[in-house]
Amino acid sequence: MLALFYIFIAVAIAVSVWQITRILNFRTVTATDKDNETQGKNFMIFMAAMYAMMIYCLIFMNVIMLPESASVEGEHDDNLFNITFILIGIVQFIVQFLLFYFSYKYRGKKENKALFFADSHKLELIWTLTPAVVLVLLIGYGLWQWNNVMDLSDAEDPIIIEVYSKQFQWEARYAGADNTLGRGNVNFIKGINTMGVDMSDKNAADDKKVTELHLPKGRKVIFKFRSQDVLHSAYMPHFRAQMNCVPGMVTEFGFTPKYTTEEMRQQSEVMAKTEKINKIRKAKGEEPYVFDYILLCNKICGASHYGMQMKIIVEEEAEFKKWIAEQPTLAEVIK
Amino acid sequence: MSEHHHKETFVTKYIFSQDHKMISKQFLVTGIFMGIIGVFMSMLFRLQIAWPEKSFTIIEAFLGPHQSDGIMNPDMYLALVTIHGTIMVFFVLTAGLSGTFSNLLIPLQIGARDMASGFLNMISYWLFFLSSIVMVISLFVEAGPASAGWTIYPPLSALPQAIPGSGLGMTLWLVSMAIFIASSLIGSLNYIVTVLNLRTKGMKMTRMPLTIWAFLITAIIGVVSFPVLLSAALLLIFDRSFGTSFYLSDIFIQGEVLHYQGGSPVLFEHLFWFLGHPEVYIVILPAMGLVSEIMATNSRKPIFGYRAMIGSIMAIAFLSTIVWGHHMFISGMNPFLGSVFTFTTLLIAIPSAVKAFNWITTLWKGNLQMNPAMLFSIGFVSTFVTGGLTGLVLGDSALDINVHDTYFVVAHFHLVMGVSAIFGMFAGVYHWFPKMYGKMMNKTLGYWHFWITMIAAYGVFFPMHFIGLAGLPRRYYTNTNFPMFDDVADVNVVITLFAILGGLAQLFFLANFFISIYRGKKATQNPWNATTLEWTTPVEHIHGNWPGQIPEVHRWAYDYSKVDENGDYVHGADFVLQTTPLLEGEEDPS
Ligand code: HEM
Ligand SMILES: [Cu+2]
Ligand SMILES: [Cu+2]
Numbered sequence: 001m002l003a004l005f006y007i008f009i010a011v012a013i014a015v016s017v018w019q020i021t022r023i024l025n026f027r028t029v030t031a032t033d034k035d036n037e038t039q040g041k042n043f044m045i046f047m048a049a050m051y052a053m054m055i056y057c058l059i060f061m062n063v064i065m066l067p068e069s070a071s072v073e074g075e076h077d078d079n080l081f082n083i084t085f086i087l088i089g090i091v092q093f094i095v096q097f098l099l100f101y102f103s104y105k106y107r108g109k110k111e112n113k114a115l116f117f118a119d120s121h122k123l124e125l126i127w128t129l130t131p132a133v134v135l136v137l138l139i140g141y142g143l144w145q146w147n148n149v150m151d152l153s154d155a156e157d158p159i160i161i162e163v164y165s166k167q168f169q170w171e172a173r174y175a176g177a178d179n180t181l182g183r184g185n186v187n188f189i190k191g192i193n194t195m196g197v198d199m200s201d202k203n204a205a206d207d208k209k210v211t212e213l214h215l216p217k218g219r220k221v222i223f224k225f226r227s228q229d230v231l232h233s234a235y236m237p238h239f240r241a242q243m244n245c246v247p248g249m250v251t252e253f254g255f256t257p258k259y260t261t262e263e264m265r266q267q268s269e270v271m272a273k274t275e276k277i278n279k280i281r282k283a284k285g286e287e288p289y290v291f292d293y294i295l296l297c298n299k300i301c302g303a304s305h306y307g308m309q310m311k312i313i314v315e316e317e318a319e320f321k322k323w324i325a326e327q328p329t330l331a332e333v334i335k
Numbered sequence: 336m337s338e339h340h341h342k343e344t345f346v347t348k349y350i351f352s353q354d355h356k357m358i359s360k361q362f363l364v365t366g367i368f369m370g371i372i373g374v375f376m377s378m379l380f381r382l383q384i385a386w387p388e389k390s391f392t393i394i395e396a397f398l399g400p401h402q403s404d405g406i407m408n409p410d411m412y413l414a415l416v417t418i419h420g421t422i423m424v425f426f427v428l429t430a431g432l433s434g435t436f437s438n439l440l441i442p443l444q445i446g447a448r449d450m451a452s453g454f455l456n457m458i459s460y461w462l463f464f465l466s467s468i469v470m471v472i473s474l475f476v477e478a479g480p481a482s483a484g485w486t487i488y489p490p491l492s493a494l495p496q497a498i499p500g501s502g503l504g505m506t507l508w509l510v511s512m513a514i515f516i517a518s519s520l521i522g523s524l525n526y527i528v529t530v531l532n533l534r535t536k537g538m539k540m541t542r543m544p545l546t547i548w549a550f551l552i553t554a555i556i557g558v559v560s561f562p563v564l565l566s567a568a569l570l571l572i573f574d575r576s577f578g579t580s581f582y583l584s585d586i587f588i589q590g591e592v593l594h595y596q597g598g599s600p601v602l603f604e605h606l607f608w609f610l611g612h613p614e615v616y617i618v619i620l621p622a623m624g625l626v627s628e629i630m631a632t633n634s635r636k637p638i639f640g641y642r643a644m645i646g647s648i649m650a651i652a653f654l655s656t657i658v659w660g661h662h663m664f665i666s667g668m669n670p671f672l673g674s675v676f677t678f679t680t681l682l683i684a685i686p687s688a689v690k691a692f693n694w695i696t697t698l699w700k701g702n703l704q705m706n707p708a709m710l711f712s713i714g715f716v717s718t719f720v721t722g723g724l725t726g727l728v729l730g731d732s733a734l735d736i737n738v739h740d741t742y743f744v745v746a747h748f749h750l751v752m753g754v755s756a757i758f759g760m761f762a763g764v765y766h767w768f769p770k771m772y773g774k775m776m777n778k779t780l781g782y783w784h785f786w787i788t789m790i791a792a793y794g795v796f797f798p799m800h801f802i803g804l805a806g807l808p809r810r811y812y813t814n815t816n817f818p819m820f821d822d823v824a825d826v827n828v829v830i831t832l833f834a835i836l837g838g839l840a841q842l843f844f845l846a847n848f849f850i851s852i853y854r855g856k857k858a859t860q861n862p863w864n865a866t867t868l869e870w871t872t873p874v875e876h877i878h879g880n881w882p883g884q885i886p887e888v889h890r891w892a893y894d895y896s897k898v899d900e901n902g903d904y905v906h907g908a909d910f911v912l913q914t915t916p917l918l919e920g921e922e923d924p925s
Contacts, residue, residue, distance in 0.1 A: 005832050009839060015783065016843055029775035029856050030863065031706045035782075039705035042786065043713065050793060061801035064822045066737075074737075081734055088724040095691065095720050102698040103713050106634070107705065114635040114896040114909070115700035118924060124643050127692040128685060135681045135727075142731035143674050149733060150670035167497065167588070186587035196587070229588040230491040231600055233665070233740060237806030240737045244666050246600055247490060248584025251667035277821045289818035296817070298740045298808040300484045301491060302498045303409040306811035 033109050040107030047100035051093070058089075063276055066237055067269035070293065070314070071255035074240030076145045084138060152254045158220040161213070163295070164195045165225070165232035165245040168304035170295060171195055172213055176206030176329060184226060193334050196228070205331035208324065213295065213312040215257045216320035222254040233299035236312065238264070244299055257314040264314070265291045351461075353453030356876050358460050359438035360771055363764070365460075366431020367848070369467055371841075373422035378838050380415045383407055385824075385831035387813035401479055409812040413482040414500050416810055418474065420485030421508070425515055426470065428618040428756045430463045433557075436621055436763050437526050437550040439771060443869035444544050446535025446888060448879040451528040455521050462518035466511045473507035481508035484810065486607055489582040489600050493575050496588045505575070509568050516565045523554035523561075530554075535868075537888035541925040542913070544867050544892040545638060548645050549624025552652045553617050559656060560613040567606035574598070604666050608659035615752050616655040619719075620648060622759025623690065626712040628892075629766050630694055632865045633709035634701030635909050637893035640693040641924065647686035647693075654683040664732040665739055673732045680730035684723070691720050702896070702909070706863065707781025711762035714789050715755050721793075722751025725800065740810075743803025746796045754792045761785075761844065768848075769862050773874045774855030777847050784843035791837030798826050864910045867892050871914055886914040891925040 031039070069078050106114075152158075160175040162184070173195055175181045182197050182204020189196040197204050215221050225234055227245035234253075235242045243253040264270055270291050278288045297308035315323070352358060379398070382391055383406075390405030401411035438456065442449055450456045473480040482500030483492035487508070495502035530551045534543075573579040574595075582603045583595035631638040638644060660668065660676030694716050703709065725747040728734050738744060761784075768776045802823040807814065814820040814827075861870035868888070872880050894911035898904055906915060917923055 005836075008836070012783075012787065012836075012839065016780070016846065029778055031704045031709075031778065035778070036703060036705045039710060039782065040703070046786075046789065049790075053793065053797060057798060057801055061798065061826070064826070065801060065804040066806050077733055077737060080731065081728065084728055084731065084734065088727055092721060092724055095695070096717060098695050099698070099713065099716055099720070102695060102701075103703060103705075106698060106701045106703050108635070108702045112702045113898065113902070113904075114702040116637060116896050116898060117639065117696075117700065118637040118893065119640055119642070123696065124640055124689065124693075128689055131685050131688040135684060138727065138731060139678060139681050142677060142733050145733040146670065146674060146677065146731075149736070150673070186585045186592050189587050189592070229586055230494070230497050231488055235740075235806070235808065237737060242665050242736050242739060246667045247586050248597070248599060249601070249667055253665075273822065277818060280821050280824070281818065286818075289821070291819075294817070294819065296808065300413065300488075300810045303413070303812075305413075306409065306813055307816045309817065 031108070036107040036109070040104040043100045043103040047096065050096065054092070063269075063272050067264070067267055067273065069238070069240050070257060070259050070264055071239040071241065072258050073149050073255045075258075076141075076148065077240045080138075080141050080145055083141070087134065087138075149255075150253075152222055152252060155220040155222060155254060158222045158254065159216070160222050160224065162195070162224045162226065163213075163234050163245070164228065165234065165297065165301075165308075166228035167230065167302050168297075168308045170234075170297075170308065170310040172210050172310070173197070173330075174208040174210065174324060174327070175203075176208055178203055178206055181224060182207050182330070186228060189228070193330075195226075197330060197334075199330070199334055205329060207330045208327040209330060209333070210327055211310075213310060214320055214323050215312065215314045216317040217257050217260050217314055219317065220254055220256045222252060225251045225253070230301050231299045232297050232301045232308070234295055235298035236293065236295050238293050242298060260314045260316060261291070261293060262315075264293070351457060353449070353457045354876075354878060355438045355442050355450050355453070355456060356771070356880075358456055359435050361460050362430060362434030362438060362463065363771070365464060365467055366427050366435060367845075369422050369426040369470075370431065371845075372471070373419050373427060374838050374841065376415045376419040376422075378835060379407070380412055380419070381831040381834045383412055383812070384814075385828045387815055400477075410479055410482055410499055412812040413484070413498070413810065414479045414504070417482050417484050417487075417500070418470070418480050421481075421512075422470065423753065424485060424614065424618065425512070426463075426467055428752075428760070429519065429614070430515070432618065432756060432760045432763075433550070433553060433621050434460070434463065434522060435760075436546070436625060436767070437522070437554070439767060440546050440869065441526055441529050441550055442533070443770070443872060443880060444547055444867050444892075445530060445533060445538050446868050446881075446885045447529060447533035448881075448885065450525050451533060452525055455525050459518045459522035459525065462514050462521065466514035466518060469507055469511035469514065473504050473511065476502075476504045476507065478502045478504060480504040486611065487571070488607070489571060489574065489603050490586055493571060493583060494586070494588060494593075506572075509572055513565060513568055516561045516568075519557055519561055523557040526550055526554040527558070535885045535888055539925055541642075542888055542891045544624075545627040545641070545644055545648075546621075546624040548648055549620045549627075552648050553620045556613045556620075556652050556655060557617050560610040560617075563606055564610035564614075567603060567610070570606075571603065601663070601666055601668060604663050605659070608662045609656075611662065612659040613652075613655045615748070616651060618752055618756045619759075620651070622715065622756045622763075623648070625759050625763040625766070626694070626715045627697075628867070629708045629712045629762050630697050631893050631895060632766075632863050632910075633704040633706055633712070634697055635704065635895045636697055636701045637895055638693070639696040639699075640689075641891070641893060643689055644693055647689045650686040651683060654679060654686070658683060661730055661732070661735070664735045677730060677732045681727065684727060684730070687723055687726075691716060691723070704863075706765065707776070707778060707785055708762045708766035710782065710785040711758045711765065714785065714792075715758040715762065717789075718750045718758060718792060719755040721797075722747055722749070722755065726751065737806075738803055740808055741803040742799045742807050742809055745809050746799035746803060749796045749799075750792070754796065758788075761788075764848070766863065767869075768851065768855075769858030769874070770869055770872075772852050772855070773858050773876070774851050775858050775862065776851045776855060780843050780847040784840055784847065787840035787843070788837055791833045791840060794833030795830050795837060798830055802826050864908070866894055866910050866912050868913055871912060888913045889916045890923045894923075
């Protein structure tokens with residue numbers, strides 16, 4: 001691959017030198033019929049290559065893409081995405097074909113005359129209305145789903161978790177037995193109280209601070225995001241979940257995990273991806289990778305932005321209960 | 336017209352010129368210079384992202400204190416993407432593109448002797464020049480240039496504690512942009528006034544070439560939206576230097592609580608994108624205008640749906656001011672607002688689709704002359720469509736949740752705006768070079784330039800969609816902290832190789848451009864057999880553009896291949912200059 005590339009560059013440079021010397025004595029500077037012929041054909045060749053590349057990407061890059069949604073709400077995202085993607089894929093194939101084919105078919109010749117065709121309201125109406133109708137459908141489904149994801153008011157018995165971002169690390173706090181988070185503010189940050197929880201708030205005592213997110217399968221989780229310093233974005237790609245963390249403000253997002261981490265590891269797309277990754281890692285002599293859900297930072301936040309992450313573990317309700325019971329409450333930690 | 340004959344010194348002719356043609360060339364050359372810097376930066380950070388552990392002499396040579404052993408620092412990576420974005424969007428594709436072609440073509444195509452105010456026009460260029468200088472100087476600041484992304488979201492951009500680039504580097508960025516905005520506003524007002532007032536006899540609005548329509552509407556959007564960025568920047572300056580809290584609140588950084596209370600970064604995002612989104616159309620509309628013109632000329636056909644084209648430019652311009660929130664779906668903004676922005680955003684796809692179909696129909700049954708400008712125009716439509724289509728994914732708020740700020744977005748906007756607008760700009764340069772320099776550019780070099788650039792553009796940006804769909808965030812210094820992204824590393828290598836190829840291809844252009852200025856074949860008056868007024872001026876530039884009277888216009892700009900009942904050309908050739916009077920009984924669509 002690399003060798004090929006160097007050869008390509010060498011050829012390109014050679015040709016440019018040759019051309020530059022020719023520049024001094026060229027004859028015609030506007031396209032001739034011969035140019036039209038060559039360039040018209042080039043467009044057809046390019047089109048073939050482009051189609052090949054598009055198909056190649058669609059097939060072979062499929063394995064690097066995210067696996068199916070691991071949250072219940074995300075299922076519709078996947079649906080909507082597939083519909084949209086197929087649609088734009090079809091339009092892309094057709095429109096590029098028309099563009100390049102016309103470029104070839106109508107390449108100029110001395111003896112030809114172009115058609116004086118300045119307007120057709122009928123045609124214009126068609127290509128105004130068709131996209132309009134299609135878009136109405138897409139918007140309809142999209143807005144329904146947006147509402148479905150963003151409206152957290154009807155969640156039954158959700159778990160409330162605070163996710164706190166700072167340069168360059170994530171922290172999290174569970175709401176504890178009362179399922180209500182104690183107030184937080186940067187003014188309370190002191191020593192071990194790194195999330196700035198107001199310990200005089202009666203809801204704070206039973207909160208639990210953790211360094212790893214555990215989520216029970218099948219139960220709605222509502223995240224409350226705060227940030228300590230600059231903007232960050234809590235991105236949990238496997239769950240189709242993302243929300244910015246904004247200093248001075250609490251933002252929220254919610255979803256219901258659908259597969260435990262273990263189940264996800266057995267999922268076929270995940271296995272294919274893991275296998276591919278491990279082939280690469282093995283070649284480099286690195287430890288094998290096992291799938292884990294992850295929370296990563298997706299808003300530029302400073303020098304070490306590229307390292308900000310937190311592991312997420314989805315497990316059965318019983319295991320989750322056991323784990324959370326083991327975590328100390330803030331009252332126990334912060335005396 | 337006494338100014339016709341007054342004596343020119345070197346300084347008034349080449350430096351402080353008030354002649355729109357000279358100012359246009361100044362914009363172009365400055366834009367090219369900034370473009371070289373911007374593209375070069377992208378090469379550096381692509382090297383980093385493809386081979387994060389490898390040492391490069393070129394990085395050692397250029398990044399001095401911001402690298403160690405030929406590997407750039409994370410801060411510097413962010414600085415490079417920030418300045419690359421800023422330079423490409425504002426200095427190359429706004430000033431370089433609009434500044435060049437609005438200046439060159441507005442007076443020439445509407446039949447005016449110069450801009451309404453030559454003096455303000457000169458000021459506009461020199462402010463742009465000054466802002467470029469300040470931006471370039473900011474690269475040499477000890478702590479590094481601005482590094483908070485071209486969108487400079489606070490608090491990151493407000494606090495030097497958060498990132499070193501937010502110190503002096505950011506201050507210079509803001510100063511440079513404030514000057515830039517002044518330049519842009521002065522320029523835009525001049526363009527608007529000129530188009531509205533200085534059209535020659537017979538040049539009705541509906542006879543104007545689409546280029547002029549595009550420049551006019553672009554200038555209007557600029558005047559509406561740039562002041563908002565200026566206010567946003569001013570408030571940011573206040574927060575940074577005078578302790579106000581417009582955007583900042585509740586911040587604890589490096590062991591201390593800052594005094595800021597009650598501000599919101601979301602406010603900044605609104606203000607920024609209120610400009611930021613229209614800005615992308617400020618970039619693309621002039622390119623669309625150039626492409627429309629070039630396509631019609633080289634297809635030897637009228638542009639299809641002239642009025643629909645104007646209508647869609649206006650619709651896009653209007654809608655572009657009410658969609659900014661699609662950059663903020665997950666900013667913490669009220670979800671209901673997100674719904675509204677989804678609706679308006681997807682509406683904008685309709686006029687965009689109309690334009691794309693109209694261009695394609697313009698090719699249909701044409702007699703296509705494959706000049707380099709035409710190739711770039713066809714390339715423009717191709718990349719605009721490819722990039723525009725993914726807008727349908729991003730514009731749907733529910734889908735944007737998962738691709739926001741990933742490489743999917745990077746792929747989208749580079750194709751739809753970056754590559755497309757650059758293609759439009761190249762098309763314009765190849766097409767109007769004879770008008771600017773009185774010489775022709777070399778065709779064959781143009782072909783090579785086009786094809787390699789086109790291949791590289793798709794090679795770089797098409798695969799990016801897929802690594803975005805793998806969940807890969809943009810603006811990561813390296814992806815090696817995440818084993819889950821190990822399998823995109825190969826793709827990143829391929830992308831970087833194509834990027835280098837694309838960068839090198841620009842050498843064809845640079846060589847062609849500069850050699851042709853001096854050694855190019857002398858141009859004839861109307862080399863492409865076009866219909867518009869600029870091709871009725873003499874090849875040698877003169878002050879006032881036309882030696883005698885300004886010609887009168889009798890028809891629209893698209894009388895290509897007009898035939899009578901017998902199938903013979905009405906005026907004996909496959910084009911009719913706008914200055915040719917109508918024959919008896921001849922119809923004119925305007
Ligand atoms: C079909 C019409 C289009 C739609 C529906 C659309 C939609 C969007 C959306 C929703 C985003 C935000 C994505 C995100 O950050 O998550 C976006 C980003 C962007 N779009 Fe488009 N777009 C369209 C056409 C265009 C055009 C014509 C241009 C430029 C000429 C453009 C330039 C950009 C840029 C520069 C960004 C990224 C800004 C950044 O985050 O740095 N888009 N587009
Ligand atoms: Cu972060
Ligand atoms: Cu936008």
